[in-house]
Amino acid sequence: MIRGRINRWNGKYGFIILEGQHIDTFFHKDDTPGLTENDLREGLEVTCEVRQQGGKSRAINVRAIVPPVQPQGEYRFLNPYNFVRFLNEPTILPTTPITQQLLGRCMPPPHDRWVGLSGQLICKLTADSLLFVSDSERVEERQNGHKAYSFFQLDGKAAIPATTLRGVIRSVFEAVTNSCLSSFQEDKYPLEYREAHSPDFIPVRVIELCNDGSALLERLDCTQGLPSGVSTNGKPNVMMTGAVKAAYPPRVLQTNGNWYNERYSSLRGLPADRDGLRVAAIVSKQPIEHARRPFSAFEVIEVVPASQASTLQLQMSPNHIMVYGWLHATGPNIENKHDERLFFRWETNPNPKSNDELKNLHLAITCSKEGVAEYNQHLAEYWHRHAKGASKVTLPQLSVFVTPGRKLKVGDLVYYFEDHKDGVSIDVLRAVTIPRRRYRTKRQELLPEFSHKCREYDKLCPACRTFGWVSQNTNDVSSESHTAYASRVRFGNAILSSDAGVESEISLAVLGSPKPTTTRFYLRPKSRRPADGEEDCQVDYDADDVTLRGRKFYRHHNAMNPGEYTRMTDQDHDGIDDKSRTIIDARKPGNAFKFTVDFENLSEVELGALLWSIQLEQGMHHRLGYAKPLGFGSVHIEVQDVAIFDPLVRYGKDLESGWEKKIDQITNWITTFENAISMLYRHRDDRFNSLENVADLRTLLSAPINSLLPIHYPRSQPEPQAEGKNFEWFVGNKRSGKYPGPRLVLPLAEDDRRGIRLVDRDGELK
Numbered sequence: 001m002i003r004g005r006i007n008r009w010n011g012k013y014g015f016i017i018l019e020g021q022h023i024d025t026f027f028h029k030d031d032t033p034g035l036t037e038n039d040l041r042e043g044l045e046v047t048c049e050v051r052q053q054g055g056k057s058r059a060i061n062v063r064a065i066v067p068p069v070q071p072q073g074e075y076r077f078l079n080p081y082n083f084v085r086f087l088n089e090p091t092i093l094p095t096t097p098i099t100q101q102l103l104g105r106c107m108p109p110p111h112d113r114w115v116g117l118s119g120q121l122i123c124k125l126t127a128d129s130l131l132f133v134s135d136s137e138r139v140e141e142r143q144n145g146h147k148a149y150s151f152f153q154l155d156g157k158a159a160i161p162a163t164t165l166r167g168v169i170r171s172v173f174e175a176v177t178n179s180c181l182s183s184f185q186e187d188k189y190p191l192e193y194r195e196a197h198s199p200d201f202i203p204v205r206v207i208e209l210c211n212d213g214s215a216l217l218e219r220l221d222c223t224q225g226l227p228s229g230v231s232t233n234g235k236p237n238v239m240m241t242g243a244v245k246a247a248y249p250p251r252v253l254q255t256n257g258n259w260y261n262e263r264y265s266s267l268r269g270l271p272a273d274r275d276g277l278r279v280a281a282i283v284s285k286q287p288i289e290h291a292r293r294p295f296s297a298f299e300v301i302e303v304v305p306a307s308q309a310s311t312l313q314l315q316m317s318p319n320h321i322m323v324y325g326w327l328h329a330t331g332p333n334i335e336n337k338h339d340e341r342l343f344f345r346w347e348t349n350p351n352p353k354s355n356d357e358l359k360n361l362h363l364a365i366t367c368s369k370e371g372v373a374e375y376n377q378h379l380a381e382y383w384h385r386h387a388k389g390a391s392k393v394t395l396p397q398l399s400v401f402v403t404p405g406r407k408l409k410v411g412d413l414v415y416y417f418e419d420h421k422d423g424v425s426i427d428v429l430r431a432v433t434i435p436r437r438r439y440r441t442k443r444q445e446l447l448p449e450f451s452h453k454c455r456e457y458d459k460l461c462p463a464c465r466t467f468g469w470v471s472q473n474t475n476d477v478s479s480e481s482h483t484a485y486a487s488r489v490r491f492g493n494a495i496l497s498s499d500a501g502v503e504s505e506i507s508l509a510v511l512g513s514p515k516p517t518t519t520r521f522y523l524r525p526k527s528r529r530p531a532d533g534e535e536d537c538q539v540d541y542d543a544d545d546v547t548l549r550g551r552k553f554y555r556h557h558n559a560m561n562p563g564e565y566t567r568m569t570d571q572d573h574d575g576i577d578d579k580s581r582t583i584i585d586a587r588k589p590g591n592a593f594k595f596t597v598d599f600e601n602l603s604e605v606e607l608g609a610l611l612w613s614i615q616l617e618q619g620m621h622h623r624l625g626y627a628k629p630l631g632f633g634s635v636h637i638e639v640q641d642v643a644i645f646d647p648l649v650r651y652g653k654d655l656e657s658g659w660e661k662k663i664d665q666i667t668n669w670i671t672t673f674e675n676a677i678s679m680l681y682r683h684r685d686d687r688f689n690s691l692e693n694v695a696d697l698r699t700l701l702s703a704p705i706n707s708l709l710p711i712h713y714p715r716s717q718p719e720p721q722a723e724g725k726n727f728e729w730f731v732g733n734k735r736s737g738k739y740p741g742p743r744l745v746l747p748l749a750e751d752d753r754r755g756i757r758l759v760d761r762d763g764e765l766k
């Protein structure tokens, strides 16, 4: 990198005066990553690289030294993670030099003879921020489900397990060599997302599960076949189900108190497993309008088990009618819930119709076996998401259908709709009216083909050849085919070698969980760069021309803020509950650990890639262990020695050891790798520094260019909150309708310098 100052600028191209030189160097707008037209101006201090082209100098990779000044009073922050881009598949010809071919996909070398460099690296790992690696055998259960974790130990000494080191180094190695994504979990079903509006559904009851996996459903639509005396009276959007009023008075609140009292509920007297119960009910003959929203519903005045219908007669008035139906009671599952639903069809006969009768009356619908299987998956995902909170006794509670192993069964009350997209229609069942829906596209379909996990032994990526590979194809058991390749590197455990002290106990802030349905963060348009922060960018998993952004990496934080990483408490939350995590003996910056890496049969270019991945570059950090989004676990590693083992000497006639120190070779091996990969991917006109994956790694693993920006998950206000209601930012950001949210996108890692703004749940920029 060379420093300079923009001397002339005409909107398209300009000239830079480089430090210590007196001639102008040309640059073009296309070579200014992360700078917008507003930033580019004469006098701007920049860094750049200089390339010779046709006998002339040209500045590329032009970046501002001082970040653009923020508008006054605007709070901005950096997201704790971003992505390292994939590179396109390179062209490899028989004439391509072997060092470059070894960075493509090819057959691994044999393990049974000496064919390359073998030896050992001695490494020192130093913590640059607080570091915590958990010991799974020393977890303390404290009150209210609150857990306390201790730092990993071996023989009573603080240590980092070899598997952790290996994982961290492999992820960097994969990114820098553009290898396959070995830890990518393929979706069996596409992801689900939450929509703001109800689909056009029909309330139904499951009346038969068929042998072929499909299901027979009974239509229960109270807007059809109105008896005399009943009318919708011109009311708007009458719901297809009745509303059981005051099911949860006065209201359900997220509190430890007892706001909800069954005594005042219109469901009192019904058994606890009331969902799906055959009931008799008194219903209003005309729908009533919702106080604030544009819809109406037939009001259910009173509801009792069908067998007690006679008790209702006494209370009937001319405006009311008695019907039989089914109660769909999902429970006090959201804040401020009042009502439950009655599925009914104005029937006055206490006995339900037989399946044959329903078929003859065209009141039966078939849901395909795919629709049933998808619904069962949907229920399993619900349980998976909520299993952790299942034991809590506070309100709101989990919906009654969120239980382990739950599957669609006869008697279930659900909503049925057909989901149409791109001329394909599929059956969907859901338990609630504003349900989670499912994309059509699985995530792996948006992953470039070249980045998929290696499948064939003779086409393994550099990382699989170096760190090992196991075939995913479990059918392939013939003894002829290779189904695995053993690693050529072996990590040792890292043992504490220099003690710089510990933080005895830290109560950690609540960590967010990944939100892959936040499409503006995980996806980007294939053909253009996402805008820098502020522009709408309609991408979802089913859109054309989208791609996964790349490999997720947590940013290095250069200053950790205890206000961000410790759990906040307030009057409602004492910080002691099942969300709390206490960590014991987190290592302070300066603690150092030593470990070894044994390797065998590596080529020079592979050893160079391994060394680059271990040492990184000046100012770059690995991200290791627990609480990375909060800034924990920034470390750097120094290779202190390299010993190469020469079997010809070892087993030769002179009885020498065969080990030789080669510390002075490290730079050469790394340079071999850097040259080979830049030649392979950039066709010899460019440099290692300009590769997109290298630029992204460097941005994310170094101190941020604007060191003043705080790093934390998106949220609604500058200060962290006790309950960490981060989802409000996401709700507000994607808000649609009359007052749409700002639709902020995550900029590319190397463009993400000015930070993202706060958004509240109403979609207001703060």
Ligand SMILES: [Zn+2]
Residues within 6 Å of the ligand: 179, 180, 181, 182, 453, 454, 460, 461, 462, 463, 464, 465
């Ligand atoms: Zn691979």
